[in-house]
Amino acid sequence: MKILVTGGAGYIGSHTVRALREKGHTVIVLDNLSRGHRGAVPGDVRLITEDIHHVDAVRQLLIEEHIEAVMHFAAHSQVGESMENPTIYYDNNVVGTYYLLEAIRQAHVPYVVFSSTAAVYGEPEQTPITEDMPYAPTNVYGQTKLMIEHMLAQFSRAYGLRYVALRYFNAAGAAADGTIGEDHTPETHLIPLILQTALGQRKSIKIFGTDYPTPDGTCIRDYIHVTDLAAAHVRVLEYLAGGGESQYFNLGTQQGMSVRQMIDAAKKVTGREFAVEEAPRRAGDPAILIASSAKIQAVTGWKPTHSSVETIMADAWRWHHTHEHGYGDTK
């Protein structure tokens, strides 16, 4: 199929571009490079430096290139920033996606795969989290993703668009060959911050909260390898093209790891000692987020195969210690 990947110069999008091409699909990347990297897009993939808000340009591209599906990663995705500056989240995520969907509708593209998030659930009542649990985002970022899910459902009902919304838990790791990986500025995610500390780029890694109701007092998350996330996108595309109806799926491993366990794993994989500081809780962090992925496994047969903590950490380390400044100045 011929697929447009919005946000394909970003972390998860670039790994999915690779997975799609490995399955023989043709890919065009649309990215405004606000937070992505030219160097994350292979030289032989067409990169269109464009913004999803530009409905006329996007519609024209979809029609001219006979695009059959859109994978929509383009978004702002930092929880803290979304609380400090909600307007850019409503504009980039909700308004931007509205214009993108409008272009998709006008160009009659039949399928969309959308990057949603575990943040739509907020503080879960129980774990593992299943898709039928209540939606109660505790931050603006999660709220914008939930609004987009509603928009998709309404476009689907009214115009026949078929879509899958994938609610990722914590994306982690990097391509096994170390050529693409995670490079966010500013970096807020735990694993890159730990590994930057192991590299000596930071003085210490702070543990945000040691008094959570968990066995070691630190937050538990469900870390899923970015390669497994990418493979799930290929699966759900096949599912839609095979006649599957619109769906939303959690993407996680059903295993939780605490912050302390991640730090210990990093020390083992890197063979380096580094300073660890106990710090107060970070506002808005739920104690435990673990996915049930039973639904996507039952419907599409997808299973995570690279998401052991050792593989995640080893792959992330290969990327970070060979790219100390990420994609550097390739932007």
Ligand SMILES: NC(=O)c1ccc[n+]([C@@H]2O[C@H](COP(=O)([O-])OP(=O)(O)OC[C@H]3O[C@@H](n4cnc5c(N)ncnc54)[C@H](O)[C@@H]3O)[C@@H](O)[C@H]2O)c1
């Ligand atoms: N990283 C995670 O753990 C995680 C978890 C859950 C959901 N998600 C979602 O997955 C998607 C990808 O996340 P990521 O970590 O790869 O983020 P990222 O910031 O690395 O990638 C996003 C890309 O979208 C581009 N972009 C942003 N706004 C745009 C616009 N208006 N027009 C065109 N391009 C635009 C950026 O330049 C960037 O390349 C996001 O939608 C995010 O909300 C990520």
Ligand SMILES: O=c1ccn([C@@H]2O[C@H](COP(=O)(O)OP(=O)(O)O[C@H]3O[C@H](CO)[C@@H](O)[C@H](O)[C@H]3O)[C@@H](O)[C@H]2O)c(=O)[nH]1
């Ligand atoms: O320096 C740090 C950074 C993080 N943490 C903790 O590590 C855990 C993971 O944090 P982080 O890597 O920032 O991810 P989350 O806040 O869990 O959010 C990610 O995972 C969510 C889904 O679970 C997505 O919605 C978000 O977009 C994505 O950033 C949390 O308990 C943090 O409190 C620390 O202790 N120290």
